[in-house]
Amino acid sequence: MNLFLLINVFLTPFLMILLGSLWTKRFPANINKLYGYRTKWSMLSQSTWTFGNKTFSRLFFIFGIISLIFTAIYDKNRFTSLVFIQILLLFIPFCITEILLRILYNDKGEKK
Numbered sequence: 001m002n003l004f005l006l007i008n009v010f011l012t013p014f015l016m017i018l019l020g021s022l023w024t025k026r027f028p029a030n031i032n033k034l035y036g037y038r039t040k041w042s043m044l045s046q047s048t049w050t051f052g053n054k055t056f057s058r059l060f061f062i063f064g065i066i067s068l069i070f071t072a073i074y075d076k077n078r079f080t081s082l083v084f085i086q087i088l089l090l091f092i093p094f095c096i097t098e099i100l101l102r103i104l105y106n107d108k109g110e111k112k
Helices: 003-025 046-073 079-104
Strands: none
Touching: 003 046, 003 079, 046 079
16 A cells, blocks of 8 residues: 555544544533534534533544554555445444434433
8 A cells, every 4th residue: 555545544543533532622612503513413402512512522532543443453455445444433423422312312402
């Protein structure tokens, strides 16, 4: 694998780790449409906003580490499947956060 591809396959996990750690320490305190974990469910109330941002940032960091480990040990000659796996690991935190929001909060943003 050439250097360009090698840099690109490690870029996604490093960005996930960096953004996850930054957002864990400093996510937007108030609901806004510019920055943070912004979905219909996370923007229902201040409680869902805080929970969604905290949960997503922690999961993004954890899955970034998983992606980095997987990228480091995976066969670099199978670039296409590696990128597919990274994309899958990139979207899992979104799915988990949305599922948890729906389990813990009603459609008005109040805790169940």
